[in-house]
Amino acid sequence: MEYGKIYFDGLVWYDYLIFAVYNIIFSYVIFWAGDVYLKISRKSLYILIAIFQLYFILIVADSFLDFLPFMPDTELYSFMISSGQYPQDSSENIMSFYYLSLFIAPVCLNNPVIYSFLCICIYIIALMLFIKVWKDIYHISREAEYTFSILCLLWPAGMLYNTAPLREAFVLFGFALFINGLLRFMYEKKWKQLIAGSIIICFMRLQLAVLVMPVLGLLFVYKVKIPAFFKLVILCVCCIVALVIVRYIVVGNPISPQAMSELRNANLSKLSSMGYGRVEWQTYGDMFRDYPFIILQFLLAPLPIFIDHSPTDTLIALADVLFMLFLAAVLLISAGSVVKKYKPVLLFSLFFIILFGAYEYHLTGAVRHRMPLMLLFMLMASEPISKFVFHKIAHAKAEHSVVNH
Numbered sequence: 001m002e003y004g005k006i007y008f009d010g011l012v013w014y015d016y017l018i019f020a021v022y023n024i025i026f027s028y029v030i031f032w033a034g035d036v037y038l039k040i041s042r043k044s045l046y047i048l049i050a051i052f053q054l055y056f057i058l059i060v061a062d063s064f065l066d067f068l069p070f071m072p073d074t075e076l077y078s079f080m081i082s083s084g085q086y087p088q089d090s091s092e093n094i095m096s097f098y099y100l101s102l103f104i105a106p107v108c109l110n111n112p113v114i115y116s117f118l119c120i121c122i123y124i125i126a127l128m129l130f131i132k133v134w135k136d137i138y139h140i141s142r143e144a145e146y147t148f149s150i151l152c153l154l155w156p157a158g159m160l161y162n163t164a165p166l167r168e169a170f171v172l173f174g175f176a177l178f179i180n181g182l183l184r185f186m187y188e189k190k191w192k193q194l195i196a197g198s199i200i201i202c203f204m205r206l207q208l209a210v211l212v213m214p215v216l217g218l219l220f221v222y223k224v225k226i227p228a229f230f231k232l233v234i235l236c237v238c239c240i241v242a243l244v245i246v247r248y249i250v251v252g253n254p255i256s257p258q259a260m261s262e263l264r265n266a267n268l269s270k271l272s273s274m275g276y277g278r279v280e281w282q283t284y285g286d287m288f289r290d291y292p293f294i295i296l297q298f299l300l301a302p303l304p305i306f307i308d309h310s311p312t313d314t315l316i317a318l319a320d321v322l323f324m325l326f327l328a329a330v331l332l333i334s335a336g337s338v339v340k341k342y343k344p345v346l347l348f349s350l351f352f353i354i355l356f357g358a359y360e361y362h363l364t365g366a367v368r369h370r371m372p373l374m375l376l377f378m379l380m381a382s383e384p385i386s387k388f389v390f391h392k393i394a395h396a397k398a399e400h401s402v403v404n405h
Helices: 015-037 042-065 074-083 092-107 112-138 142-154 156-161 168-188 192-204 206-223 228-251 257-269 284-300 315-333 335-359 363-369 371-404
Strands: none
Touching: 015 042, 015 112, 042 112, 042 142, 042 156, 074 092, 074 112, 092 112, 092 192, 092 206, 112 142, 112 168, 112 371, 142 371, 156 315, 156 363, 156 371, 168 192, 168 206, 168 335, 168 371, 192 206, 206 228, 206 335, 228 257, 257 284, 284 335, 284 363, 315 335, 315 363, 315 371, 335 371, 363 371
């Protein structure tokens, strides 16, 4: 396989005419899904379509100017989409996407750039699914819905990881369905989206079953009216499945501090200076001692916590962590109402941070893998931000009206 942005190789002038046709098709799909099926407000829908157009323009401009960062993972997905073959040097975890790519590739004319446009479309539908469940369950205002759309437009990681051929859009779509299903199961006893989201998440990235299975087990324990014995059996089965995946898929050896240490250090040895968190764990006490720093590095990447790194070398990632700190500040200021209203979402977010923060070992990988968490932060922060902004606007209009009179 070649290296570099191979998804731009071989482009000719008429490809851009084909891109324009796909732009129209995908824009229509977004509009139809949002307006007819998901009932997104027109104001928010126009912002979401603007996100598609912005990302489309960035990809086209990058094909001429090469200004967006290069991500090595794009080689795998570009190769599968363009050739219909499975890269022999990749992990088994990519195999599931390979089978999906056999159906996606013809739709995209075996063109990785068109595949990127499809991913943007799927990503925006995922955003609309989040808006839909927040409206149905938490009854957010149209102003909050609009604010969330604006936050998505401004989100640095959303722009970075949706303007290259990756599978992140499918993962986020799975998370959108999963969170939809989780909340609807808790408040409405509906379960279909929960199962669909769980399947998509695990299909896209099998390791995510370590997150999904315990959550499903706990939901059954607390929300399903069946005898306690069966609840205990279901919870145990879910936890055992998660442990089996950790043992045979993630670690590959019996689980122990030494095995986890060797796995982390082996992965770091394959990375450049972006890897962080080399450890020497002999006991579980050693792991607990280092975990707070590893989790903090996950949350604050690319700021240097566990590694000597200049954040200005990764400007978009730096912008993303600053964006996250802004959201975190909003949530802390509004902690009373946020905790009261979003307790299940906050508990899920905490579990997500502990689980994936402990596993992550790559600076920009951390930015990419915390994207579902960032979406939840944006959703929870959208209401307090909208109340503040629109209150200020209404107050300014009122003052202006008084002055005119």
